[in-house]
Amino acid sequence: xxxxxxxxxxxxxxxxxxxxxxxxxVATSLIYSDTTMLLDFLLAMVWTAAAGMLxxxxxxxxxGELSIRHGYLLVVAMWTAMPAFATIPLLMMIPxxxxxxxxxxxxxxMTTTGAxxxxxxxxxxxxxxxxxxxxxxxxxxxxxxxxxxxxxxxGIGGRQLFKAETPGPMKDTALTPRIADTARNLWIxxxxxxxxxxxxxxxxxxxxxxxxxxxxxxxxxxxxxxxxSSVGYFNSPLIEFVLIVFMLFAVVxxxxxxxxxxxxxxxxxxxxxxAVASVGLILLSCVGIxxxxxxxxxxxxxxxALRHASFNLVSIATDSGYAxxxxxxxxxxxxxxxxxxxxxxxxxxxxxxGIKMIRTLVLVKQAGREFVKLLHPAAVNPMKIGGQVVANNxxxxxxxxxxxxxxxxxxxxxxxxxxxxxxISGFTAVLASVNNIGPGLGTVGPAGNFxxxxxxxxxxxxxxxxxxxxxxxxxxxxxxxxxxxx
Numbered sequence: 038x039x040x041x042x043x044x045x046x047x048x049x050x051x052x053x054x055x056x057x058x059x060x061x062x063v064a065t066s067l068i069y070s071d072t073t074m075l076l077d078f079l080l081a082m083v084w085t086a087a088a089g090m091l092x093x094x095x096x097x098x099x100x101g102e103l104s105i106r107h108g109y110l111l112v113v114a115m116w117t118a119m120p121a122f123a124t125i126p127l128l129m130m131i132p133x134x135x136x137x138x139x140x141x142x143x144x145x146x147m148t149t150t151g152a153x154x155x156x157x158x159x160x161x162x163x164x165x166x167x168x169x170x171x172x173x174x175x176x177x178x179x180x181x182x183x184x185x186x187x188x189x190x191x192g193i194g195g196r197q198l199f200k201a202e203t204p205g206p207m208k209d210t211a212l213t214p215r216i217a218d219t220a221r222n223l224w225i226x227x228x229x230x231x232x233x234x235x236x237x238x239x240x241x242x243x244x245x246x247x248x249x250x251x252x253x254x255x256x257x258x259x260x261x262x263x264x265x266s267s268v269g270y271f272n273s274p275l276i277e278f279v280l281i282v283f284m285l286f287a288v289v290x291x292x293x294x295x296x297x298x299x300x301x302x303x304x305x306x307x308x309x310x311x312a313v314a315s316v317g318l319i320l321l322s323c324v325g326i327x328x329x330x331x332x333x334x335x336x337x338x339x340x341x342a343l344r345h346a347s348f349n350l351v352s353i354a355t356d357s358g359y360a361x362x363x364x365x366x367x368x369x370x371x372x373x374x375x376x377x378x379x380x381x382x383x384x385x386x387x388x389x390x391g392i393k394m395i396r397t398l399v400l401v402k403q404a405g406r407e408f409v410k411l412l413h414p415a416a417v418n419p420m421k422i423g424g425q426v427v428a429n430n431x432x433x434x435x436x437x438x439x440x441x442x443x444x445x446x447x448x449x450x451x452x453x454x455x456x457x458x459x460x461i462s463g464f465t466a467v468l469a470s471v472n473n474i475g476p477g478l479g480t481v482g483p484a485g486n487f488x489x490x491x492x493x494x495x496x497x498x499x500x501x502x503x504x505x506x507x508x509x510x511x512x513x514x515x516x517x518x519x520x521x522x523x
Contacts, residue, residue: 044111046096048118051111052089055119056082061171062126062164065246074130074164081125088122106520109511116503120144123172130165131155137492144499146172148506149388151260151358151475152498154488158265163246166263170253176506177257177388178227178291226294231256234283241275255283258388260358260475267483268348269361277348277361288315288355290386310423311384315394319354319382323347326371333368346371349483354378356389358475360483372478376465379474390473390505392442398422399435441509446471449501456494466490470501 383389465477
């Protein structure tokens with residue numbers, strides 16, 4: 038019981054820290070002289086901070102170091118509680134919005150999924166749009182990573198939280214000896230690239246609000262937009278190119294960006310086997326899908342096909358979720374290949390979701406090892422990726438993850454089918470949710486959104502987003518009897 042109260046104590050502190058996120062929409066309200074929005078966001082900030090302070094004060098005697106077990110519990114508690122508090126301004130400012138839909142929207146934001154139930158985005162108050170996009174930016178690298186940098190100052194260790202939230206199997210790789218320094222370095226890189234993205238989008242033709250919002254969602258690989266027609270609203274090849282570049286930046290491990298900056302060398306990227314595989318597969322697929330669309334007479338010439346194929350494929354493959362055209366109208370092979378890429382292409386340590394490319398490489402290498410073992414049973418054949426030996430315990434962990442990943446997708450798909458959804462809509466809605474992609478196909482395609490789902494279906498997709506963002510194990514372990522045993 039004492040450790041559980043320690044979790045509540047830490048969660049209270051995190052909510053106080055999270056309340057500071059309201060500063061940006063408050064500033065936006067001041068800039069646009071929107072008094073109503075200003076008061077509502079200030080009220081939301083006070084409520085969030087007050088709730089956090091109350092939790093902290095009631096449990097302050099239980100303040101202490103968290104075990105790994107309670108690190109998992111805190112991660113899940115935080116990723117469910119913060120979207121709940123983030124709904125406050127949406128519920129206050131959008132007439133007729135239910136808590137179910139508001140929670141879906143904020144969970145979609147914080148998990149950087151980018152699926153939305155809102156319509157009329159073009160007419161939303163600037164402060165609401167900035168809030169939606171800020172949630173994706175903060176959620177992108179992980180609120181927990183930010184907390185790892187802040188919690189030591191509050192007397193709470195951060196390594197257990199970092200290991201629980203950090204995506205990918207390589208959780209023990211550190212950039213610096215101290216975990217808090219690692220988190221701060223990741224945020225420095227993240228902020229620096231975001232600032233560069235804002236400036237470049239402004240130069241490409243967006244106004245400041247659109248540039249900031251789309252930079253937030255591009256770096257978080259979230260895909261929220263300020264317009265119902267997403268990036269297609271701008272109809273600008275230059276803006277699409279800029280977003281492609283920064284989405285590819287965001288799909289690479291941010292530790293690699295930091296090491297490249299610290300070493301002042303681009304060779305770091307070439308030595309990152311995961312980055313090479315991710316970016317290489319995405320770029321090769323852009324050319325292949327463009328040729329396919331041209332061959333199918335979807336577009337009159339190759340260059341037009343390359344433009345639309347490149348932007349939309351990069352968007353889906355990186356789990357961002359922007360759309361410049363309704364790619365659901367393309368021959369089915371193209372959008373299905375894009376969704377497949379969205380399952381595997383993000384790097385561990387990036388802001389993307391899905392299986393992660395490192396796990397894909399481990400599976401490919403393991404399949405090769407099995408072939409060798411069949412031919413040479415006595416051979417010693419250690420697995421190497423990027424010149425580094427991968428321990429067998431990591432291989433087994435990857436195999437366990439892949440099993441749970443496919444079982445999660447299959448189970449949630451069947452649940453949606455039972456609820457009345459058609460197969461394409463239900464299956465791709467689950468794919469889009471668990472992999473944090475955003476749009477699916479059918480009724481949840483790029484030309485529509487998730488507003489037509491029933492409350493039950495909405496909660497299923499919300500759960501899928503949470504499970505996908507926290508890499509399945511972190512959530513499902515809470516449902517095992519072993520977790521609760523002393």
